Amino acid sequence: MKLLVIGCGGVATVAIHKCCQNPLFTEICIASRTVSKCEALAAKLAPTTSAKLTTATVNADSVESLVTLMKAFKPHTVLNVALPYQDLTIMDACLECGANYVDTANYEAEDTDDPEWRKIYEKRCQEKGFTAYFDYSWQWAYQEKFKKAGLTALLGTGFDPGVTSVFTAYALKHYFDEIHYIDILDCNGGDHGYPFATNFNPEINLREVSANGSYWENGHWVETKPMEIKREYNFDGVGQKDMYLLHHEEIESLAKNIPNVKRIRFFMTFGQSYLTHMNCLQNVGMLGTTPIEFEGHEIVPIKFLKALLPDPASLGARTVGKTNIGCIFTGIKDGKKKSVYIYNICDHQEAYKETGLQAISYTTGVPAMIGTALVASGTWSGAGVFNVEEFDPDPYMDMLNQYGLPWVVNENPVLVD
Numbered sequence: 110m111k112l113l114v115i116g117c118g119g120v121a122t123v124a125i126h127k128c129c130q131n132p133l134f135t136e137i138c139i140a141s142r143t144v145s146k147c148e149a150l151a152a153k154l155a156p157t158t159s160a161k162l163t164t165a166t167v168n169a170d171s172v173e174s175l176v177t178l179m180k181a182f183k184p185h186t187v188l189n190v191a192l193p194y195q196d197l198t199i200m201d202a203c204l205e206c207g208a209n210y211v212d213t214a215n216y217e218a219e220d221t222d223d224p225e226w227r228k229i230y231e232k233r234c235q236e237k238g239f240t241a242y243f244d245y246s247w248q249w250a251y252q253e254k255f256k257k258a259g260l261t262a263l264l265g266t267g268f269d270p271g272v273t274s275v276f277t278a279y280a281l282k283h284y285f286d287e288i289h290y291i292d293i294l295d296c297n298g299g300d301h302g303y304p305f306a307t308n309f310n311p312e313i314n315l316r317e318v319s320a321n322g323s324y325w326e327n328g329h330w331v332e333t334k335p336m337e338i339k340r341e342y343n344f345d346g347v348g349q350k351d352m353y354l355l356h357h358e359e360i361e362s363l364a365k366n367i368p369n370v371k372r373i374r375f376f377m378t379f380g381q382s383y384l385t386h387m388n389c390l391q392n393v394g395m396l397g398t399t400p401i402e403f404e405g406h407e408i409v410p411i412k413f414l415k416a417l418l419p420d421p422a423s424l425g426a427r428t429v430g431k432t433n434i435g436c437i438f439t440g441i442k443d444g445k446k447k448s449v450y451i452y453n454i455c456d457h458q459e460a461y462k463e464t465g466l467q468a469i470s471y472t473t474g475v476p477a478m479i480g481t482a483l484v485a486s487g488t489w490s491g492a493g494v495f496n497v498e499e500f501d502p503d504p505y506m507d508m509l510n511q512y513g514l515p516w517v518v519n520e521n522p523v524l525v526d
């Protein structure tokens with residue numbers, strides 16, 4: 110089966126490592142903006158796999174560049190692990206070339222000052238009630254096109270979104286008649302020793318964390334100020350951590366796909382040093398996405414900041430500790446109220462030993478491979494645009510155990526108030 114992977118950053122590197130371990134993928138083309146990174150990874154992995162590895166340069170912002178590559182390589186499935194900015198161009202190219210599409214993050218506009226985009230965004234803010242720059246409407250709008258083409262688009266198969274939504278489908282299938290409350294808890298207990306660094310692409314990460322929070326309750330969105338809601342939780346394998354309520358994309362799809370759900374919240378842990386740095390950078394304008402003129406050059410502040418910060422792909426060697434990411438569900442089974450917590454613990458150094466990357470890239474790259482494999486093998490099939498919770502969770506849960514992200518079910522969890 111021919112797979113085209115677009116992007117060659119932290120998440121892509123892990124996903125490609127894992128694709129090389131899966132005999133389903135007989136030919137893998139690694140294509141990205143900087144082809145030297147693709148070549149170095151292909152050279153490293155070639156002796157470890159029976160898959161034929163090739164590389165290519167591609168500008169994923171250009172449908173034309175993508176179509177040229179796809180017409181030459183003829184992929185069965187395309188895994189997009191570039192940036193959310195490229196989701197729509199890659200979906201368009203897949204439709205034109207007859208390939209299935211898989212990604213790990215929903216569409217986000219790179220230029221949030223573009224007046225055309227802004228008009229649609231402001232209408233959506235009013236209609237839906239949350240102000241995040243990213244949402245599923247852009248990609249769900251491709252439903253008819255993928256249906257007509259007889260192709261599958263699988264959205265959001267990272268850890269969160271991704272595994273958290275598969276945990277939800279699994280809980281609903283095996284533990285509940287109805288799920289009423291979902292709390293998604295994302296804890297990173299890792300320490301990289303820098304005063305400030307982000308664990309994945311800084312631009313995407315800082316935009317997400319500095320935005321308003323929101324949660325879904327009784328059929329509508331409730332929006333909060335950034336970091337307004339704080340809780341403490343004692344995480345298995347990590348210990349006591351502060352966590353903050355954020356807006357997160359799987360809330361939107363779970364609210365649509367899980368019947369009778371009353372509330373969905375997402376919490377992420379942050380240390381005080383991270384928050385102090387982020388607030389300071391925001392206050393001085395370094396998170397801005399609008400270009401400014403500096404000594405005759407145009408500079409986008411957040412892109413300049415990205416150039417100064419450590420490359421997330423370089424954090425692996427120095428990050429110690431564990432992540433613990435999962436969901437606490439409360440609902441009804443056989444007329445009785447119950448709660449279940451499903452989570453995975455991932456060790457940064459173990460992830461590094463296997464792939465050269467820390468656990469944040471690992472916990473995203475492994476599920477990226479799993480979702481891709483389920484689509485490519487036809488185990489998850491159907492024409493249209495799907496979120497992962499719409500398919501049978503069992504084969505995905507088995508592959509999490511098989512490919513390095515084993516999970517735990519706790520039927521008596523401590524709840525979040």
Ligand code: NDP
Pocket residue numbers: 115116117118119120121140141142143146167168169170190191192193195213214265266267268269270271308309310313421422469472473
């Ligand atoms: P990186 O910045 O490390 O990697 C992005 C890669 O995409 C780089 O190789 C980059 O090339 C390439 N790229 C960027 N723009 C283009 C373009 N126009 N054309 C071709 N290639 C391009 O990001 P991460 O690996 O940290 O993240 C990858 C994706 O995973 C993101 O969409 C992120 O949101 C998502 N993610 C999802 C998570 C989940 O749990 N669902 C968690 C974490 C991340 P170059 O090397 O030249 O910069």
